[in-house]
Each structure stands twice: as C-alpha cells, then as structure tokens.
Amino acid sequence: MRSTLALAIGACILAALVAAERALARRDVGTPSAIERLVPKETTEGRTSAAFSLESGGSSLLYVRAKGLWRCTQAYGAVCEGERVEALLTAVGNTRGTLVCAGDECAARAGLDDSNALWLGLHGSKVLSSDDRDLIARITYGPARPGATFARLEGTARVLAVDFDPRAFLDATGRPAPLVDTRVLAGCFAPGFAGFERIFVDRGELGFELASEEPAVSSQGRRWSLVEGGTRRETLLWRIGGYVSLWVRLRWQRVEDPRQVAALGLDPPFARVTLAPNVGPPVEVFVSAADAANRVHVWNRTTSVVASVGAELLPLLVPQPEDFTRPEGVNPWEAWLVPR
Secondary structure, eight states, rough: HHHHHHHHHHHHHHHHHHHHHHHHHHHHOOSSOOOSSSSSSHHHOOOOEEEEEETTTTTEEEEEEEEEEEEEEGGEEEOOOOEHHHEEEEEEHHOOEEEEEEEEHHHTTTTTTTTHHHEEEETTTTTTTTTTTEEEEEEEEEEOBBBBBBEEEEOOEEEEEOOGGGGGGGTTTTSTTTBBBBBBBTTTOOOTTOOOEEEEEEEEEEEEEEEEESSSSTTSEEEEEEEEETEEEEOOOOHHHHHHHHHHHOOOSEEEEEGGTTTTOOSSSSSSEEESSSSSSEEEEEEOOOTTTTTEEEEEHHHHHHEEEEGGHHHHOOOOOGGTTTOOOOOTTTTGGGGG
C-alpha cells in the first residue's frame, strides 16, 4: 500500500515538473507548445545523407553507402539491411516533437549529456575525407525512458519530446553492430531474384555442376541435373532444394578482417562455390577448411565480406556429387527446408 502511494505521488511530482518545464520554456523562448520538426527541412535541403554515425557508451559506429549498399565500417564493411537503414533515416528525418525546455541546464535534466545518451549524425559523401566528416546534422537522444524520448539538434538550445526513438531499430542481438545483415550472401540478391539456375562446386581439381532446365510446363518446377566429367545425371529435387535454401538462408557467426584471407585459409581456398541466380551476375564464395577453433571461413567475393560459420557446415557447403543423386539415406539439408 505504501509503495503504491509513493509511486502515485512520484508520478504526480514528475508530471508537475514536466508541466513546469514546458511552461518555463514557453515563457523563456516565447514559443507556443506546437509540434515541430526535430531536424528542420532547411538543415538538410540540397544535401544527401551518404553516411550516418551512431555513438553511445563510448563506442562509435559509422555506416556508409557505397555502390548501392549500406555498410558498417567497424564491422569490416559488412553489408547492412538496406530497407531497415532507409526506414531508420526516413523516420529520423520525419521526427516531430514538442518543446519541453531550452538551454544547457534543461539538456542536462533531460539526460542529453548522460553516458547512455545516443548521438546520431548525418553525413555527406565526403565523410571519409572531410575534417568535419561532412556533417549535415547531429542529434542527441536522451536515455530511453518510459513514455517519453527527449532529443536536441546540435547547434540549437531547444529540447523536444519526440515521437521517435531510433533505439527501436538498433537491437544488436547476435550482431557485431546494429543493422548489419548477417546473411553470407547479403547484398547479392537483385530485384526479381527467384533462385539459382546453375551452381558450380570446385574443390581443387575435382568439381561438378548443378544445372537446371526450364520445365516443359510452366506449372512444374525446374529440373536439375548433376554434370560431372562429361556425364549428366538426374538429381533428387528435395536435396537440390535444401542446398539452395542453405545458401539463401545461411548466416555467419562473426565477421572477419578481409586483410587476413590468407591466414584464414581462403587464399587459396579449400573450395570455390559459384552460384548463378536467375537475375544478376554470378556470386562466387571461397570456402576454407575447418580450423582449430571449429570454424569454417567464407569469403563472399561479390561483396568482399569475410566471415565464419560452424565447422559442421563444411560438408553441406562443399558436398559430394553423390549427395544429390543417392536415394538412400536422409537429406543432409533437411533442416534448411524447414520454415523459420
């Protein structure tokens, strides 16, 4: 009973303080409590955000758009989830709020100088060469609080209670950085992608091809054959389906430094897998043998991203030809056919 009463009293006091701050802001700044843009249009007019940065808790991340792909420089250039990044930047540009208070003292009360605050910067195309990182705008977001997010545009004194908190986009669970796409083939699926039409698996001097043909009847699926040493054999479609699904859905465990490809067993590689999609250029992936830490390294040659997966995946990534034609036994890729 006492704790409930204390919470109720605390809530009333907080509401009174917020109301008092807003009234003070209206009196000091001479501005009514109207909805306004956090980043006014004139701030970004004529400028294109080619990069953005995130800073919090002493760490900093930089995301740069290059050749149509967003990449995180602190994650060795790993490809990001493009649609998610664009949604974040659109939401930041459209953020609106109401004036709470103004000045440094007000910003401190809102937690804008707290170590748990989040700083988001918008940068132009000269971000990597300009002394000021070609900064377009920089926003400070106070620590996440229930019911309110406070923010301020750098260069202004106005603290707003805003309708968008970018932390909603920044769940970094299992990622080296928020917004990074952990699929091995991230950035390789062109618009209209519907699967692969040919796959080449080369291991040293040994190799084979998985080749598909258009069905005679459009309602039927593509037919696949194993081509090896000048011979062609029909494959088991459910095994082809599992192998294709593996490459489409495969996610890495950690990203690696591309400068270390030789040390990681990728130059030269243990095997090469080349996947030719129905649209866009072929994708070549170098695969290493398993290392002492039970990891297999993969090098996406299209995006230049190097990463590692569990060693148990090696026979699935670099299979034997008979895995696609032998009817007995279980499908090695059965788990990759299960919806996730």
